[in-house]
Every structure is written in structure tokens, then in C-alpha cells.
Amino acid sequence: MTWLFEPGWWANGTVRTALVVGGIVAVTSAVVGIFTVMRGQSFAGHALTDVATAGGAGAFLAGVGPLLGFVGGGVLGAGAMDAIGVQRVKGRDIATGVVLGAAMGLAALFLFLSARTSSATGATQLVLFGSIFTVSPSTLPEVSWLSGAVLVTMALVARPLLLSSLSVELAAARGIRLRAVGLIFMVALAVAVGMSAIVIGAILSTALLIGPPASALRVARRVGSAVALAAGLGVLATWVGVLLAYDSYYWSASHRSLPVSFFVVVVIVAEYALASVLRRRTRRVPTAVVEPEGWT
Amino acid sequence: MAVVAVGLSGCNSGTTGAAGVIQAVGAENQYANVVAQIGGRYVHVTAIMSNPSVDPHTFEVSTSVAQAVSQARLVVQNGLGYDQFMTQLESASPSSSRRVIDVQHLLGLSDTTANPHLWYKPSTMPTVAAAVERDLATMEPSHASYFAGRLASFRSSLAPETAAIHAFRARFAGRVVATTEPVADYLLSALGLVDATPWRFQADVMNGIDPSPEDVATLQTMISDHHVAALCYNAQVTSSVTQAVRSQAQTSHVPIVAVYETMPEPGYNYQSWMIAEIRALTRALSEHVSTTVLR
Numbered sequence: 102m103t104w105l106f107e108p109g110w111w112a113n114g115t116v117r118t119a120l121v122v123g124g125i126v127a128v129t130s131a132v133v134g135i136f137t138v139m140r141g142q143s144f145a146g147h148a149l150t151d152v153a154t155a156g157g158a159g160a161f162l163a164g165v166g167p168l169l170g171f172v173g174g175g176v177l178g179a180g181a182m183d184a185i186g187v188q189r190v191k192g193r194d195i196a197t198g199v200v201l202g203a204a205m206g207l208a209a210l211f212l213f214l215s216a217r218t219s220s221a222t223g224a225t226q227l228v229l230f231g232s233i234f235t236v237s238p239s240t241l242p243e244v245s246w247l248s249g250a251v252l253v254t255m256a257l258v259a260r261p262l263l264l265s266s267l268s269v270e271l272a273a274a275r276g277i278r279l280r281a282v283g284l285i286f287m288v289a290l291a292v293a294v295g296m297s298a299i300v301i302g303a304i305l306s307t308a309l310l311i312g313p314p315a316s317a318l319r320v321a322r323r324v325g326s327a328v329a330l331a332a333g334l335g336v337l338a339t340w341v342g343v344l345l346a347y348d349s350y351y352w353s354a355s356h357r358s359l360p361v362s363f364f365v366v367v368v369i370v371a372e373y374a375l376a377s378v379l380r381r382r383t384r385r386v387p388t389a390v391v392e393p394e395g396w397t
Numbered sequence: 398m399a400v401v402a403v404g405l406s407g408c409n410s411g412t413t414g415a416a417g418v419i420q421a422v423g424a425e426n427q428y429a430n431v432v433a434q435i436g437g438r439y440v441h442v443t444a445i446m447s448n449p450s451v452d453p454h455t456f457e458v459s460t461s462v463a464q465a466v467s468q469a470r471l472v473v474q475n476g477l478g479y480d481q482f483m484t485q486l487e488s489a490s491p492s493s494s495r496r497v498i499d500v501q502h503l504l505g506l507s508d509t510t511a512n513p514h515l516w517y518k519p520s521t522m523p524t525v526a527a528a529v530e531r532d533l534a535t536m537e538p539s540h541a542s543y544f545a546g547r548l549a550s551f552r553s554s555l556a557p558e559t560a561a562i563h564a565f566r567a568r569f570a571g572r573v574v575a576t577t578e579p580v581a582d583y584l585l586s587a588l589g590l591v592d593a594t595p596w597r598f599q600a601d602v603m604n605g606i607d608p609s610p611e612d613v614a615t616l617q618t619m620i621s622d623h624h625v626a627a628l629c630y631n632a633q634v635t636s637s638v639t640q641a642v643r644s645q646a647q648t649s650h651v652p653i654v655a656v657y658e659t660m661p662e663p664g665y666n667y668q669s670w671m672i673a674e675i676r677a678l679t680r681a682l683s684e685h686v687s688t689t690v691l692r
Contacts, residue, residue, distance in 0.1 A: 217456065223605035224605075234610050237637060350612075355597075
């Protein structure tokens with residue numbers, strides 16, 4: 102196994118932190134991501150990554166931890182999108198697009214200002230594409246708390262969320278408060294996106310949010326198994342990504358290693374391709390539970 | 398905003414634009430300082446980068462900087478991509494009367510030179526000063542003897558630095574140190590010190606990308622095993638990785654020496670800055686005392 106696990110892998114503290122934090126984040130992203138895909142809110146999820154970008158850049162400028170910025174920015178963005186009408190299907194893309202543009206403008210401003218006023222280096226890389234190997238072990242409690250909160254919230258709203266995803270009319274008839282459920286989900290989504298931003302960067306966090314759930318939904322027959330499979334695929338992608346980035350140090354004589362984010366995304370895409378092949382093989386009849394209306 | 402143009406001591410402030418006063422720009426304040434020392438009362442110098450809490454590698458240009466460059470008749474810049482924006486600003490406002498001293502080209506260095514922090518090389522500033530004197534004398538031939546006199550006193554003022562380097566070498570040559578960035582590496586090698594830090598680590602920090610976990614572990618082990626006698630910490634280019642290395646040095650009782658991209662102000666000129674760095678290294682190696690801020 103030494104060809105796979107290069108020297109120092111098991112003893113390296115940086116790697117251990119990356120694996121633990123990355124694993125927790127991947128599970129959280131996958132659970133939230135299943136509902137994001139089923140509700141057709143991938144674009145809203147992507148917009149939240151852009152808001153998280155602005156938050157992360159702002160945190161860099163203010164000198165506070167990036168996690169706080171990513172999550173805080175995302176939650177504020179979720180509130181803004183709710184306020185200007187992301188719930189209405191008709192105006193959804195427009196509201197999302199406006200928030201997205203504004204957020205990226207703010208991110209540009211914050212990165213500019215932090216380059217001009219701070220000695221901190223690598224802000225752009227860290228905010229946009231992630232720096233899991235620079236995550237401090239002291240971040241672990243925060244990540245665990247946030248992840249726990251998101252998972253508990255998702256467990257509580259899973260049923261009304263599923264129902265409203267499948268049929269708005271039916272959910273309303275059952276007395277589900279659609280807007281409240283939608284807003285709670287958006288906040289959970291924002292926190293999940295902010296957390297995955299510290300692993301693979303704000304811009305790429307969509308990949309971790311959408312990729313494993315999309316693959317899982319291609320092959321799973323029930324929501325429960327889709328959630329479990331997505332979590333497994335997400336963790337696998339993150340861990341293999343970290344491993345390959347670590348190993349890449351030994352691939353060239355110059356020891357120029359490659360970034361984790363790249364490898365995570367490569368694995369996610371490979372998983373999706375594999376899931377698509379499996380789906381075609383099985384020629385499975387889509388069940389209504391897994392595929393809501395409008396989702397193909 | 399901290400990075401607006403700053404007039405330097407030694408320049409003739411208050412008579413900006415007056416007849417016979419040459420407007421000059423130093424991209425980094427250490428070059429501006431040397432220009433001021435040569436130009437004296439006939440030159441007004443503006444330094445673009447002088448904030449010790451800003452990473453010059455990621456510096457962003459403002460309009461006031463563009464204006465200073467467009468009005469300057471003499472510009473001194475480092476080159477090697479360190480202050481790439483200067484070249485862009487100069488081509489944005491072409492002027493036949495402006496002279497540009499690019500230190501990289503002045504020293505005949507190729508674009509592939511890995512370490513751009515040329516001012517830490519003891520032989521750099523005498524060459525720069527001579528080039529400045531030459532250009533100023535061409536611009537204002539009537540003051541040529543004044544500039545020549547100031548160049549001569551600049552040269553003789555370097556004697557204490559040269560002596561300090563010789564004394565340091567005699568005592569500490571061959572000792573091993575670590576760095577977080579290649580900023581002072583030219584000075585370290587002039588002092589006979591060995592920088593054991595993996596070059597990749599230094600270059601990655603300098604270029605704003607994440608060093609590999611392997612290189613971080615190598616550096617951390619060097620410090621915890623006391624393989625290095627001191628850590629040269631670039632206080633101007635920091636990240637969570639360099640801060641972790643710094644706290645590793647603190648817990649391992651390895652003395653830390655602050656090094657800078659630009660000249661700490663106020664209170665220093667180029668010569669006294671270099672002597673202060675050599676003194677801080679001496680204290681680190683002989684008394685195990687850290688110098689976390691040059692004041």
C-alpha cells in the first residue's frame with residue numbers, strides 16, 4: 102500500500118485535520134444537496150456560494166476566521182434571496198441572479214481591499230478555491246457544531262420539505278407553511294455551502310453540494326438510500342482528493358504538489374459518470390419519490 | 398488608506414513642482430530612500446509601497462499611484478515581476494523625459510531569477526545609487542557635482558554595514574536558519590548562513606498558494622528538532638501556515654527574527670535597516686533573543 106499512501110501520510114497532522122473536517126463537511130453537503138437537487142434549487146445553491154465568497158473575502162479583510170465569513174455571508178444571502186422572492190418559481194432565477202451579481206461585486210471589493218491593507222497572502226486562492234491544508238485543528242469544534250445543527254434541522258424539516266418539493270398544492274393542503282420551510286432550508290443550504298467553502302473554496306462548493314447527490318439520485322431508489330449514498334460519495338471524493346493531493350508531491354522530481362480542490366472535483370465528476378453508466382445499464386423506471394416533477 | 402504616496406525625509410517637501418526639483422518615484426520605499434539620499438534637496442521622492450503591514454506581492458494600484466508615476470521624471474523599480482504594475486503604469490502614460498531604473502535589468506538578471514528581493518543583496522544598493530546619480534546628473538547637469546558628492550557620502554555610509562557583515566560571518570558562518578519566505582535570503586547568504594527551508598515552501602508562500610503538507614511537516618520538524626538556530630519570519634507576507642510555523646518556533650524556543658519586504662518606517666534609512674536586521678540575527682544566534690518587530 103506504500104504506493105498509495107506516500108511517506109508521512111499517517112503521521113501528518115495537517116492531513117488528519119483535512120480528513121476529519123473534509124469528511125464532516127462532505128456528509129453535511131450531501132444531505133442538504135439531495136434536497137437541493139430534488140427541489141431544483143441548484144442555481145440558488147450556486148448563488149449562495151457566490152455570497153459565501155463575498156463573506157469569506159470580507160472575513161479575510163476583517164481578519165476573522167474564514168469559516169465565520171463563509172457561513173455568515175451565506176446566511177445573509179439566503180435571507181436576501183428570500184426577501185426578494187426566491188420562493189416564487191417565476192421570479193426565482195432573477196432574484197438569485199441579482200444576489201449573485203451583487204455578491205461577486207462585493208467579493209471583488211473585499212479582495213482588493215485586503216490585498217491593499219493586509220499582509221495576509223493567498224486570499225484569492227483560499228476564498229475561491231479552498232485551502233483545506235491550511236485549516237487549523239481549532240476549526241474542528243466549530244465545524245462539528247455547525248454540521249450537527251444542519252443535520253438536525255434537515256431531519257426535522259425533511260418530511261414537509263419532501264412533500265413541498267413533490268407537490269406545492271398537496272403540501273399547502275396538508276397545512277405546511279411553505280415559506281417557513283423554504284426559508285429554513287435556504288439557511289441550512291447557506292451553512293452547508295459555507296462549510297464546504299473551507300474545503301474546496303467558495304466557487305467550487307457547488308461541486309460538493311450538487312455532485313454527490315446528483316450521482317446518488319441517478320442510482321438510488323429511495324430518498325433514504327440516496328442520502329446515505331450521497332454522503333458516502335461525498336466523503337469518498339473528499340478523502341481521495343486529499344490523498345491524491347498529498348501523493349502528487351511524489352509524482353514529479355520537483356515535488357510540486359497539486360491542489361486538493363482539483364482532485365476532489367475530478368473524483369466527483371468520475372462518480373457522476375459512473376452513476377450515469379450504471380443508470381443506463383439498469384434501465385430503472387424512475388420513481389415519483391426520487392424524481393419530482395420537472396426533474397429529468 | 399495606508400498605501401498612498403508618502404514623501405520621505407531627506408526630500409525637499411513643500412516645494413513640489415518648484416523649478417529645479419526633480420519629481421521621482423521609488424516603487425518600494427527602500428529604493429525611494431536611496432533616491433532621496435542621492436538627490437537631496439533637488440529631488441522630491443514618492444514611495445509607492447511603504448506600508449509594513451501590506452504584502453507587496455499582492456499590491457493593488459490606485460489612481461494616486463498612477464498620477465505619481467505619470468508625473469515622475471525618474472522611476473526606480475525592482476523588476477522581476479515584483480512590481481509589475483509599475484511597468485503597466487509607465488506604458489499607460491508614456492513620456493520621453495522619464496528615466497526608469499529597473500533594478501533587475503540594472504543588475505543584468507534574467508527573468509527566471511527565483512528570488513526577487515534584490516535589495517537584501519549587499520551589492521545591489523551601491524549599484525542602484527550610482528545609476529540614480531548618473532541619471533540625475535544627466536537631467537540637471539548644473540547640480541552634477543552636488544549629486545556626485547552625495548553618492549560619495551552614500552558609499553562611505555555603507556561601511557558600517559559591510560563591517561557588520563564581515564563580523565557576523567566570522568562568528569556565525571555555516572549556522573543553519575529557517576525562513577517563511579525568501580525575502581531576506583540574499584542577506585542570509587551574504588552573512589554565511591544556510592537557509593534550510595525547502596525552496597518550494599518559501600516560493601509557495603511568496604506566490605500566495607498553499608505549501609504542500611510534506612514541506613510544512615519538514616519545516617516544522619526542523620524547528621522542533623532545533624536543526625535551525627533561528628526563524629526569519631516575514632511579517633509582511635503571512636498566512637495561517639506561516640503563523641503556525643511561527644508558533645511552532647515559539648513553543649520550541651527557536652528565536653524569531655522579523656524581516657520585511659519594505660523598509661520599516663519611521664526611523665530607518667536603508668543602511669540602518671540592514672544593520673538592524675544583522676543585529677537582530679546576531680542577538681538571535683548569540684543570546685537566543687527574538688526580534689518580532691523592528692522598531
